[in-house]
Amino acid sequence: MQITKPQIDDFKTDRKDIMHPLPVILRLVPLLFYCSIGVTLILGSIFFIQSRIAEANKNAHIEQTASLTSQTEETLKERTALEAKIKKANDVQAWVSSSRPIQPLLVDIARSIGPKSSILDLRLERVPESPAQIKLALRLATDSTKQLDLTLESINRMNFRTFSPVQALGHGELDYRATLVRQELREKAETP
């Protein structure tokens, strides 16, 4: 069926007026949009790359820190082991210092006794709290203290000093007690 021209025109609505143009400032908005895309791409790339670099640096520092921490722990372990060894060495040294031969002292005391005197009783005993110190208890058959002086000289020559001496003379017997302390204990390292 054919529609006549006037009928077609009837379908059209009335055309409105053309809209007003945008103000000049708003015309910059599309331009700003394109610029912002460009700036975002450029700056975004820069920031992204810098972030990656910083991330890589951070990881490298963390790895290095872990390695250094591990080295510190090893050093601490070594130090702890060395300290234990030093402690043991000190203990051993304390024992060795307190176990110096006592026989030379006995022999010297015996040799110091003159023909007119004799040893009735002689005791050398280490002080339990300080074994490097020796308690001397000597009972001599003698009439004077001259023999004791000779014996003490002999003890001094062995680098022992006497402390807290007590002596009693009577009935031809001389009783002498003292604590002996060896001098220059740490002068040089002892060897077996």
Place this chain on the structure above:
Amino acid sequence: MNSKHISCAIVAVFIAILIQVTLSLKNNRLKAQQEARAAEQQESDALDHVTKERLQLSDLKRQSADLIEFLRIWQSQFDLINTAQSAEVNFSMLVRNSGLVNLAQSFRTEAVKGNPSILSELHAELVFEDDYIQLLNWLGKVENKLPTMRVRDVHISKGSRPGDIRLETSLEQPLIAK
């Protein structure tokens, strides 16, 4: 407001989103850089710490060199006799081989006080009566032969025969902790 204004508003929103994205990337970069700086600081601290510890260790090694050498020398001596049985056998052999008149001998293990590295010792109590020269020589030989052994006490008195002496002594053989 017409459609042009609406379009402008939509484009402005997009611009704001782009600015926001850029700022977000910038913040991420700053955060990453701060974290990297913090990690660098931690590394620097760790380096200082390890350097300090190594320095202290080397100082300690230098200061204790003599003591450690002392321990090295003596350790072998302490290791020679490190059980109560071996110490007892050793003392018994020394007494038997001396040919001296041995009146009594007894052995017991005791704890050592105040020396954590030497936990115990074999305590030997010996009584002799013989020639005084031989006895003193024997005691000297024992002290030389067993450098770690300690004479706790020695008591000399007259013997029952002329020229003899009675020697009572307590000897301590340390048994070092391994």
